[in-house]
Amino acid sequence: MEQNSLLTYLILIPLIGSILILFIKKEQVNFIKYFAVGLSTFAFLLSLVIYFQFDSANSDFQFINKIEWIKGLNIHYHVGVDGMSLLLVLLTTFLTPLTLISSWSSIKNKVKEFTFFFLMLEVGMLGVFISLDLFLFYIFWEAMLIPMYFIIGIWGGKERVYAAIKFFIYTMFGSLLMLVAIVWLAVYAIGPLGYFTTNLIELYSVAPQIPMNIQIWMFLAFAFSFAIKVPLFPLHTWLPDAHVQAPTAGSVILAGVLLKMGTYGLLRFNLPLFPEASIIAAPYISVLAVIGIIYGALVAMVQTDVKKLVAYSSVSHLGFVVLGIFAMTQESIQGAVIQMINHGLSTGALFLLVGVIYERTHTREIADYGGIAKLVPVFSFALMFASLSSVGLPGLNGFVGEFLILLGSFQSPILNSWWFTVFAASGVIFAAVYLLWMYQRVVFGEVKNPKLDGLKDMNAREIFVLAPIFIFIVWIGIYPTTFLKVSDKSTAKVVKQIYHPVKVSPVELGLNQSSKQEVKR
Amino acid sequence: MFINFQEFFNLIPIIIVATGIVLSLLIEMYSKKSETILPWFSVLMFLAAGLHSLYYTKDVSIILQGMLATGGNVNVFHAIFTLGAAVVTLLSIDYIKKYGAYFGEYYIIIQTSVLGMMLMAAAKDLFVIFLGLEIMSVSFYILAGMNRKKAGANEASLKYFLLGAFATGFIVYGIALIYGSAQTTSIDFITSNFAELTKNLLFISGVLLFLIGFSFKIAAFPFHMWVPDVYEGSPTTVAALFSTGGKAAAFSAILATLFALFNGPNGNLFTPYFAVISVLSMFYGSIVAIAQTNIKRMLAYSSIAHAGYLAIGLAAGNHDAVAGVIFYLAAYTFMNLGAFGIISLLEGKDETNLDINSYAGLGNRKPLLAGLLAVLMFALAGLPPFGGFFGKYYIFVAAIKSHLTWLAILGVLSSAISVYFYLRIVVLMYFKPSENDFAIETNNNAMIAIVFSVLLIILLGIFPGTLIDLVTKFI
Numbered sequence: 001m002e003q004n005s006l007l008t009y010l011i012l013i014p015l016i017g018s019i020l021i022l023f024i025k026k027e028q029v030n031f032i033k034y035f036a037v038g039l040s041t042f043a044f045l046l047s048l049v050i051y052f053q054f055d056s057a058n059s060d061f062q063f064i065n066k067i068e069w070i071k072g073l074n075i076h077y078h079v080g081v082d083g084m085s086l087l088l089v090l091l092t093t094f095l096t097p098l099t100l101i102s103s104w105s106s107i108k109n110k111v112k113e114f115t116f117f118f119l120m121l122e123v124g125m126l127g128v129f130i131s132l133d134l135f136l137f138y139i140f141w142e143a144m145l146i147p148m149y150f151i152i153g154i155w156g157g158k159e160r161v162y163a164a165i166k167f168f169i170y171t172m173f174g175s176l177l178m179l180v181a182i183v184w185l186a187v188y189a190i191g192p193l194g195y196f197t198t199n200l201i202e203l204y205s206v207a208p209q210i211p212m213n214i215q216i217w218m219f220l221a222f223a224f225s226f227a228i229k230v231p232l233f234p235l236h237t238w239l240p241d242a243h244v245q246a247p248t249a250g251s252v253i254l255a256g257v258l259l260k261m262g263t264y265g266l267l268r269f270n271l272p273l274f275p276e277a278s279i280i281a282a283p284y285i286s287v288l289a290v291i292g293i294i295y296g297a298l299v300a301m302v303q304t305d306v307k308k309l310v311a312y313s314s315v316s317h318l319g320f321v322v323l324g325i326f327a328m329t330q331e332s333i334q335g336a337v338i339q340m341i342n343h344g345l346s347t348g349a350l351f352l353l354v355g356v357i358y359e360r361t362h363t364r365e366i367a368d369y370g371g372i373a374k375l376v377p378v379f380s381f382a383l384m385f386a387s388l389s390s391v392g393l394p395g396l397n398g399f400v401g402e403f404l405i406l407l408g409s410f411q412s413p414i415l416n417s418w419w420f421t422v423f424a425a426s427g428v429i430f431a432a433v434y435l436l437w438m439y440q441r442v443v444f445g446e447v448k449n450p451k452l453d454g455l456k457d458m459n460a461r462e463i464f465v466l467a468p469i470f471i472f473i474v475w476i477g478i479y480p481t482t483f484l485k486v487s488d489k490s491t492a493k494v495v496k497q498i499y500h501p502v503k504v505s506p507v508e509l510g511l512n513q514s515s516k517q518e519v520k521r
Numbered sequence: 522m523f524i525n526f527q528e529f530f531n532l533i534p535i536i537i538v539a540t541g542i543v544l545s546l547l548i549e550m551y552s553k554k555s556e557t558i559l560p561w562f563s564v565l566m567f568l569a570a571g572l573h574s575l576y577y578t579k580d581v582s583i584i585l586q587g588m589l590a591t592g593g594n595v596n597v598f599h600a601i602f603t604l605g606a607a608v609v610t611l612l613s614i615d616y617i618k619k620y621g622a623y624f625g626e627y628y629i630i631i632q633t634s635v636l637g638m639m640l641m642a643a644a645k646d647l648f649v650i651f652l653g654l655e656i657m658s659v660s661f662y663i664l665a666g667m668n669r670k671k672a673g674a675n676e677a678s679l680k681y682f683l684l685g686a687f688a689t690g691f692i693v694y695g696i697a698l699i700y701g702s703a704q705t706t707s708i709d710f711i712t713s714n715f716a717e718l719t720k721n722l723l724f725i726s727g728v729l730l731f732l733i734g735f736s737f738k739i740a741a742f743p744f745h746m747w748v749p750d751v752y753e754g755s756p757t758t759v760a761a762l763f764s765t766g767g768k769a770a771a772f773s774a775i776l777a778t779l780f781a782l783f784n785g786p787n788g789n790l791f792t793p794y795f796a797v798i799s800v801l802s803m804f805y806g807s808i809v810a811i812a813q814t815n816i817k818r819m820l821a822y823s824s825i826a827h828a829g830y831l832a833i834g835l836a837a838g839n840h841d842a843v844a845g846v847i848f849y850l851a852a853y854t855f856m857n858l859g860a861f862g863i864i865s866l867l868e869g870k871d872e873t874n875l876d877i878n879s880y881a882g883l884g885n886r887k888p889l890l891a892g893l894l895a896v897l898m899f900a901l902a903g904l905p906p907f908g909g910f911f912g913k914y915y916i917f918v919a920a921i922k923s924h925l926t927w928l929a930i931l932g933v934l935s936s937a938i939s940v941y942f943y944l945r946i947v948v949l950m951y952f953k954p955s956e957n958d959f960a961i962e963t964n965n966n967a968m969i970a971i972v973f974s975v976l977l978i979i980l981l982g983i984f985p986g987t988l989i990d991l992v993t994k995f996i
Contacts (some may be wrong), residue, residue: 072844072989073918135914139905146899153952165944172904172940176933180917183929187921196918304826 004063006050007079010089011126013043014096015181018119026112033104036115040097040122047093051486054086057491061132061201069136074197078133084267084494085129085336088260090345092129094462094468095256096122102352102465107155114155117147118249125257129264134182134198138175141261145171148250148258156245160518163238163245174225181221185273188214200269205401207273208501219277222270223285229262232285232322233292236315243311248355251307255351256344257315263321263340271325272497279498282326282414289326290423292319297430301437306364309438310350313390316427317343323424324405327415330497332408334484335492339401341483342389342476346398349386350470353379356462360455366438371447376457380443382466387435389473392428397476403427424452528584531591534599535639541566541815542632549625556623560614563628564607567635571603572922578991587707589643590777593995594847597668597988598642605637605766605854606863611970613758616865620756622668622870623649631762634660638770642777647696647706650774654692654738657770658685661763665755673872677754684747688737691730698727708987712781719790731778738771740764741828742801752821757868760817761861764824765854772831772850776843780855783838795836796928802829802934810942815879816864819942820857823901826939827853833925833932834916841918844992849912851983851988856909859897859974863890866963867972874959880946882955890963891950893975902943903936908981915989 024032031356039464043074054062058284061080081089100118107114124144153164186198189206202260210218220491228235239259243251271278296316303309313430320345324336356379357372358364373380410421458466476483539562548562549555574596581592610628617623637657644650662685664677688831696706702724703711718724737744750891752760779791806826815818831853834846867874867883867890883891900907913936917929981988 064974070986070989073915142905142910146904152949153948161948164952165941165948168944169937169940173937175936177930180921180926180929180933183914183917183921187918190922325752354663420749470595 003065003359005065006046006053007063007081007130008065008267010043010046010050010093011079011130012117013046013121014122014126017444018116018123021112021116021152024112026110029111032112033100037097037100037117039119040093040100043062043122044097050081051090054081054083054486056083056486056489059083059493060287064132066132074135074195074199075135078138078199079130079136080132081130082493083265083490086108087337087341087483087487088129088257089126091260091341092122092125092257094472095252095344095348098465098468099249099252099348099352100254101461102252103247104461106248106355114151116498117150118253121147121151121153121253125253125261128261132200134186134200134203134269135198136198138179138272138425142172142175144258144261146327148254151250152242152246155247155250157247160245163241166238167242170228170235174235177221178225181218184214185210185218188357192215199223204272204497208275209498210237210274210487212276215274215277216280219270219281220275221264222273223281226262226265227285227288229265230259230318230322231262231315232288232290233315233319236292236296239315240308240311243314243351243406244305244307248351248358251311251351251355252348255310255339256348259314259318260340260344261334263318263325266322266433267336267494271328272492274500275501278326279328279414282328286323286326286409289319289322290420292316293323293424293427294430297427297434301430301434302334303434304366305395306366306369306438306442307351307354307358308364309366309434310347310354313350313431313434314343314347316431317347317390318423320402320405320426323409323420324401325411327405327412327420328495329408329412330495331404332412332443333494334487335401335406335408337406337487337491338397338476338480338483339405342397342401342473345469345473345476346389349382349466349473350390352462352466352469353383353386356458361451368439368449369442369452370445370449372452374453375452375455378457378463382458382463382470383443384439385473387439388478389434391435395474395477397473397480400476400480405412468473525980527580528582531580531582531584533577534574534588534596534603535636535643536874537566537570537573538603538632538636538639538775541570541630542636545625545629545632545939548766549629555625559625559628560610563610563632566632567607567610568604569937571607573605574599575928577589578995581995583645587709588646588647588649589640591643594776594843595643595773597770597847597851597992599639601769601854602635602638602642602766602891603754605769605858606631606762608855608858608970608974609758609762611966612858612862612865614966616758616868616965616967617667617756619868619870621666621670621870622756624667625730627667630660630663633763634664635766638766638773642773644777645708645975647699647708647778650777651689651693651696652843653770654689654774657767657985658689661685661759661767664759664762665751667756667759671754673754674756675754677751680747680754681751684737688734688744690734691737692734695727695730695732695734698723698730700727702727708778709781712778713859715782729794732775732791735771736798737829739768739775739828741798741832742805742825743798745802745825745828748825749821752824753815757817757861757865760821761858761865762821764861765857766829768824769850769854772846775835776846779835779838780843783840783843792836792838792923792925793820795832795838796925799829799832799836799928800931802826802832803932804829804938807935807939807942810939813942814877815875815944816880817861817875819877820864823939823942824857826935827901829935830913830916830932831881833920833928834927837916837919837923837925839919839923840913840993841922843996844989845915845919847913847992848915848981848985848988851911852908852912852978855974855977855981856897856900856907859893859978860901861969862967862974863894864895866890866967867961869959877946877949878956879959880949881953882982884951886955886958887963888963890961893971895947896975896978898943898946900982902940906979906982908978911982911985915985916925934936986993
């Protein structure tokens with residue numbers, strides 16, 4: 001098979017960078033910052049190279065790099081991207097340098113350690129999106145927990161220790177069950193294939209043949225792990241704690257990329273590997289998704305803390321993504337993919353803005369603000385822009401994703417009921433209520449809090465961070481085709497895998513009797 | 522008795538250690554500088570034996586008229602014991618002076634215990650197992666009470682001796698019953714006629730007694746009572762040896778006796794026994810460890826839990842299980858040695874600073890030490906990309922291949938519980954301010970040993986294939 005090492009280089013850049021940072025003296029704070037931003041920007045440029053070389057007319061995995069890793073268990077270092085993962089890889093490499101710049105002045109202590117963990121986090125996130133071997137995937141999935149745990153625990157708010165532990169144990173618990181399912185799946189592959197394998201591409205042809213009574217358990221184990229990460233109602237309770245306590249950069253990455261690992265997992269593993277179980281589970285999971293949409297919105301409405309409000313809005317928005325995935329039409333899945341990107345951009349922007357104002361006032365209570373429009377006009381405009389994008393105003397990015405998801409779920413033969421769409425659509429209205437109401441209370445009115453006097457507007461660095469995000473928010477809103485066409489063929493393939501799973505018999509794979517006997521040994 | 526050159530050559534690892542013991546005694550007796558020479562001689566001797574074992578794994582043979590096996594995984598075990606003992610020796614150099622137990626015998630008794638372990642792993646006859654076990658155990662009883670003036674150490678030593686002797690009694694009685702029914706103590710003969718022998722109730726009772734005795738030695742629930750007290754009372758470096766070499770040796774003896782059965786139709790005979798003790802050990806160890814405030818006791822309960830994970834492999838009883846158990850033991854040995862090593866550095870003169878709260882703020886005070894301990898805790902918790910994770914993964918693969926998916930699920934649930942108490946140390950080190958700024962004196966000898974252990978854990982995690990390929994070749 002043709003090898004392409006670009007993805008490996010992409011993952012090596014932050015990995016080697018973070019190890020090098022350990023050898024820089026911790027007093028050289030500025031050098032460390034420039035070094036990390038430079039490296040992550042370089043990684044972004046490399047991911048752009050991958051994007052331009054990517055053939056979006058091809059639904060197969062591209063840029064495949066496969067190297068034998070653990071011979072005894074048939075485990076390979078096996079990476080590659082298709083349209084869906086490419087978009088998420090771009091999101092990751094795009095947000096990482098921006099968040100590093102955004103924390104330029106807010107992270108004051110232990111800059112060296114922070115940068116180290118942040119680059120390690122990027123390694124983990126990229127690894128999750130490009131792994132094509134379940135074992136490799138699991139390694140990145142779990143290893144990513146460690147840096148995030150430290151980022152919340154060391155640089156977080158008052159209740160950071162509680163939030164960090166909760167985040168860690170929740171995710172770990174879910175993923176351990178997934179580990180059992182991965183092994184189970186790999187052992188099951190011995191039957192039809194004749195050997196133990198964790199190769200995702202091979203498992204795509206094996207897993208759909210698993211009898212329903214086993215398939216459903218495997219589906220649940222995977223889904224449970226991903227649902228915690230998304231988070232799907234009622235497994236969302238770790239999210240507000242983690243978001244509120246994490247430093248701004250942590251929240252941005254958590255909302256922007258980490259949550260997508262859950263929805264990406266559902267799309268990459270659950271649907272194609274266990275199509276029959278997915279079809280059966282789809283209505284139930286969609287109900288939970290819709291409950292999440294409405295519940296998240298209602299709880300967001302009553303929050304007095306801006307950051308918590310944005311955190312709960314994530315529960316609501318991710319509910320849309322899950323609904324889109326389990327509606328299982330091409331429109332809805334395309335919508336889900338673009339909505340993952342949208343949520344990363346708009347919620348990322350909201351968290352950045354909350355961070356900007358918090359750094360100046362050290363409060364996030366809505367009641368402490370009011371009337372800042374006159375004091376900080378640029379900030380107020382930016383907050384308006386990000387809020388409207390999150391609300392889903394036509395012409396901005398949020399609208400495209402939500403529209404496609406609602407359209408797709410309305411037509412979905414699996415859900416077969418327009419009630420899902422009706423209730424989900426109400427979430428859009430609620431979003432307008434909580435975000436615009438928050439905006440009104442923070443920005444408009446008279447300045448009542450004397451502490452707000454002399455509030456400084458956004459500086460050039462902060463504008464520089466947000467400007468690229470806003471460019472993409474408008475771009476996706478006006479001309480989404482640029483992005484939709486990247487994932488078009490891949491999502492079509494997922495839909496095909498659900499309804500017409502490839503079922504390969506041992507004969508077709510060209511296996512003779514001897515390899516089967518080897519298994520019995 | 523005739524030994525040809527090849528047999529002699531294959532026996533070299535054991536001969537190195539045995540000769541080393543004699544030479545060490547002479548050094549201790551006649552050299553005025555024995556205090557500095559002896560530990561380094563000991564380390565070099567262990568390294569020589571360990572590297573020789575690893576280099577000549579392919580020389581598989583049965584020597585001394587069917588008494589000892591050499592080569593293959595026996596040599597892998599030799600390497601685990603000797604390299605582990607080298608780490609313990611390096612950790613001990615400054616520790617035992619601080620602890621007040623510097624006697625030349627200390628290093629020599631570690632050597633004899635390693636000789637016992639090596640005999641257990643190499644045994645092809647039940648009597649050799651017994652011989653090795655006694656050499657090891659008696660050495661351990663002495664090591665536990667190395668400082669006669671400490672009441673805690675005496676208690677630990679006595680407790681270890683009484684319960685250990687009790688367990689050995691089970692094993693000897695079991696061997697006697699097996700001999701009575703099989704008329705031989707040759708392991709190969711017993712395993713090849715296993716189906717026939719199991720018709721005899723006497724034989725079954727013998728096997729059961731033998732297994733129960735070894736369940737004491739691997740520290741599995743419900744035969745674990747001695748573990749926390751002994752670990753707490755013994756010198757920290759000695760506890761490190763108990764929890765790693767001692768456990769690995771007991772597992773090597775179980776594998777030596779049961780391994781041949783894993784091939785045959787009777788392999789599943791022991792599944793219920795090991796499944797039960799593994800579930801009990803995992804959960805008991807993980808849950809009780811949460812309540813501990815003394816870090817040595819916490820690691821003692823964690824050691825019980827790890828015995829449980831390893832027992833999953835024994836319950837699975839297939840080829841992957843053997844490879845998984847050996848891999849896990851290798852990883853576990855160095856994870857635990859590293860952790861005990863760091864504890865021994867922090868420990869004050871009179872066994873102070875053993876409370877887990879002493880670790881608060883370590884991340885600021887000693888960044889390197891805290892970083893190493895954090896890696897070790899994540900590794901013990903079974904997180905990738907460290908060696909502990911891959912060991913668990915392999916054992917779960919084995920269990921699921923033997924249709925013990927439920928056992929694997931219970932295993933991961935117990936790991937999820939255990940994350941809590943390992944993580945608590947990390948929380949204290951990095952997220953809590955220091956409460957008591959006691960002096961921490963590090964020394965190069967111990968740091969070399971700890972860094973070596975941590976590097977090994979990372980390498981085993983990222984490139985597990987090297988060891989796996991080596992081990993599976995001989996299964």
